[in-house]
Amino acid sequence: MSGVTAGDLLRAYCGAFKRRAVAEITELFADDAVLDLPLFDARVVGKAAIAAEIDTAIRGLKNIRVVLEHTIETGSEAFAEGVFYADHIGIHPLVDGTPIRLDFRFVAAVTANDGKIVRWTEYFDTKPLKPRERTHLYPISRRSAYWEGTVKAGVSEFMVYNHTYMPLVFHHSPAEEYVALTERVTLWDVGGERQTQIKGPDAVRFAQFLTTRDLSKLKVGSCKYTLACDPLGKILCDPVLLYPWENVVWLSHGDVDLTLWAAGAAIHSGFQVEIDEPDVQPVQVQGPKSLDMLRGLVEASLDELGFYKCVATKVADIDAVISRTGWSGGLGFEIYPLSSVHAMALWDALVEAGRPFGLMVTGPNVFRAVEVGVTDTAYYSNSGMNPYEAGHGRLVDLEKGEFIGRQALRTVAAEGARRKTVGLFIDGELPNLEWYWPLKDSHGGTGEVRWSVHSFKLNRNIGIAIVDSALQPGDEVQITHQAGIARAIVTQVPFVD
Amino acid sequence: MTIRTQLDAYRDAFGRRDLTAAMALFADHAVFEMPLLGQRLFGKREIAAGLERIFDVTEFAHIELSRAKESTNVVIAEGRLRAKLHRDAHSLDIPLAVVLECKGNDITRLSTYLDARRYRLWADGPLFASTHAAAQLSGVAT
Numbered sequence: 001m002s003g004v005t006a007g008d009l010l011r012a013y014c015g016a017f018k019r020r021a022v023a024e025i026t027e028l029f030a031d032d033a034v035l036d037l038p039l040f041d042a043r044v045v046g047k048a049a050i051a052a053e054i055d056t057a058i059r060g061l062k063n064i065r066v067v068l069e070h071t072i073e074t075g076s077e078a079f080a081e082g083v084f085y086a087d088h089i090g091i092h093p094l095v096d097g098t099p100i101r102l103d104f105r106f107v108a109a110v111t112a113n114d115g116k117i118v119r120w121t122e123y124f125d126t127k128p129l130k131p132r133e134r135t136h137l138y139p140i141s142r143r144s145a146y147w148e149g150t151v152k153a154g155v156s157e158f159m160v161y162n163h164t165y166m167p168l169v170f171h172h173s174p175a176e177e178y179v180a181l182t183e184r185v186t187l188w189d190v191g192g193e194r195q196t197q198i199k200g201p202d203a204v205r206f207a208q209f210l211t212t213r214d215l216s217k218l219k220v221g222s223c224k225y226t227l228a229c230d231p232l233g234k235i236l237c238d239p240v241l242l243y244p245w246e247n248v249v250w251l252s253h254g255d256v257d258l259t260l261w262a263a264g265a266a267i268h269s270g271f272q273v274e275i276d277e278p279d280v281q282p283v284q285v286q287g288p289k290s291l292d293m294l295r296g297l298v299e300a301s302l303d304e305l306g307f308y309k310c311v312a313t314k315v316a317d318i319d320a321v322i323s324r325t326g327w328s329g330g331l332g333f334e335i336y337p338l339s340s341v342h343a344m345a346l347w348d349a350l351v352e353a354g355r356p357f358g359l360m361v362t363g364p365n366v367f368r369a370v371e372v373g374v375t376d377t378a379y380y381s382n383s384g385m386n387p388y389e390a391g392h393g394r395l396v397d398l399e400k401g402e403f404i405g406r407q408a409l410r411t412v413a414a415e416g417a418r419r420k421t422v423g424l425f426i427d428g429e430l431p432n433l434e435w436y437w438p439l440k441d442s443h444g445g446t447g448e449v450r451w452s453v454h455s456f457k458l459n460r461n462i463g464i465a466i467v468d469s470a471l472q473p474g475d476e477v478q479i480t481h482q483a484g485i486a487r488a489i490v491t492q493v494p495f496v497d
Numbered sequence: 498m499t500i501r502t503q504l505d506a507y508r509d510a511f512g513r514r515d516l517t518a519a520m521a522l523f524a525d526h527a528v529f530e531m532p533l534l535g536q537r538l539f540g541k542r543e544i545a546a547g548l549e550r551i552f553d554v555t556e557f558a559h560i561e562l563s564r565a566k567e568s569t570n571v572v573i574a575e576g577r578l579r580a581k582l583h584r585d586a587h588s589l590d591i592p593l594a595v596v597l598e599c600k601g602n603d604i605t606r607l608s609t610y611l612d613a614r615r616y617r618l619w620a621d622g623p624l625f626a627s628t629h630a631a632a633q634l635s636g637v638a639t
Contacts, residue, residue, distance in 0.1 A: 038612040070568070070571045070596070072567065072568050072571065072572075072573055074566055077566065078566075079566040079575075079594075080573070081571075081573060081608075105608070105610070106610065107573060107594035107610045109573075109594065121575070121592075123592065123593060123594035123610035123611060123612075124610055125532035125612055126612050126614045127532065127612070127613045127614040
């Protein structure tokens with residue numbers, strides 16, 4: 001028999017939590033221990049699973065303090081009442097500066113056996129700790145076809161994207177969502193990601209005219225990451241082009257009225273095309289377990305579907321196009337059901353198929369996107385940025401024939417871009433990026449921080465900015481944000497492999 | 498009366514919806530915490546109004562205790578809250594812990610720990626609107 005009591009273990013757990021000592025905490029548990037914590041969706045069973053959950057929790061917290069007020073111990077059990085204090089990592093304060101903290105009073109009940117914890121159960125109210133129920137909506141913007149599923153999954157905040165509410169914030173912490181994306185699998189409602197459909201005998205030729213990459217060798221089943229520019233060479237958006245059927249091209253685009261733009265460009269153009277926005281609302285299944293999760297659900301062989309390839313098939317017996325693309329920078333797929341009528345049936349089937357793989361419903365993960373340097377329309381919009389400034393010169397083929405913006409881009413290519421896209425390591429606590437933060441370099445040059453997040457991989461704040469083209473890695477810049485001034489060091493994008 | 502007896506007496510009065518018996522257990526300036534009420538209650542008048550609100554909106558509400566540890570002045574217990582609100586089709590069954598502190602024979606603090614996030618609060622409504630009866634019970638003029 002061990003001389004270590006349940007009370008000893010309880011105090012040791014709290015002390016180790018304060019020191020963020022995950023290995024130390026793990027060793028307190030028996031191999032078959034159970035952990036009940038209101039912040040988790042279900043009981044955690046087994047030492048390894050407990051270690052993983054505690055590691056994730058601690059990655060998302062700093063300045064942890066645990067105060068035990070009453071500890072009562074008899075036999076193999078100890079009960080305690082106490083207070084937990086911590087700062088979140090990756091959750092910005094409210095607009096008035098009020099921090100979003102993880103402070104709560106709790107009761108812990110611990111059962112010990114042979115010097116190890118066999119049961120740890122905590123009781124506390126998570127209502128004040130998690131995002132409130134969803135924000136109000138306004139009917140002028142569309143709900144996605146997966147609305148019901150995202151509400152059930154605990155959505156609380158949306159952004160309006162292509163006139164559609166796109167769920168961004170759910171009730172899990174940023175650290176939990178990051179771990180789900182990078183180690184398991186996540187499901188995103190991106191019904192706001194619309195398809196500009198170009199249909200007709202000139203579909204590929206018109207897409208060639210509308211976008212910057214050469215499509216002359218495009219084959220059915222191919223996808224391409226490309227750009228649409230205006231006549232001045234400024235980026236309108238960076239769609240994923242899909243060619244799922246002969247004479248049908250989809251430009252799956254970010255938050256811009258690309259269908260209107262394409263329809264306008266097609267009028268009197270001489271191209272034999274019809275421009276439309278079909279009732280196709282995609283979801284993204286992203287993460288290293290995405291292939292395993294989808295394998296049994298998709299009629300076509302996903303193992304043979306290459307990167308940036310697509311196929312028209314059935315997913316959960318629902319007609320769809322599936323592409324090996326996505327916004328995670330890692331393994332993942334986008335599923336485009338051919339009608340929203342069966343969208344919720346698709347969603348439910350995906351949630352069910354993902355259960356054994358630890359699927360988590362989340363929004364598009366901006367923390368990971370910035371780390372891997374995957375931007376989107378929001379990076380370019382209202383910036384006047386051209387592809388060379390965005391670091392996307394490789395996506396422009398000036399020799400492919402006429403396309404919108406070609407003349408202007410030819411001039412930029414010849415003269416060189418005056419600005420460029422760089423990464424930043426940013427000091428200090430940062431507020432939410434609600435508008436683009438101006439920056440100055442030591443030579444008097446100016447620029448803008450257009451993305452900024454906490455990197456869970458690097459455990460520091462990072463950003464992506466457009467700056468004077470003379471700046472080099474290691475140069476220092478000064479950023480002005482809504483909470484003050486911050487110093488940052490220029491680096492390269494992506495931040496991680 | 499031991500502190501565990503106090504806890505059992507409160508549990509029984511709560512389950513019987515016996516406001517008078519429940520209130521007789523509290524000190525005048527007691528603290529009462531119950532997440533489903535949405536706020537901390539101070540003193541007999543507020544506590545009586547809170548309990549009255551619970552009884553008003555529920556068909557039944559029971560606290561079941563499975564384990565308890567006690568010291569001289571504090572008892573901490575685990576259990577479940579089972580309740581059904583008039584407005585809901587289904588009853589609630591929520592894991593909970595209760596911490597009760599006493600001074601002499603009076604409860605000075607009763608804190609209930611449970612996760613209320615998945616539930617619309619009992620306090621969705623005028624918590625202190627029906628305080629007349631509660632005030633009479635606690636002897637405070639309205």
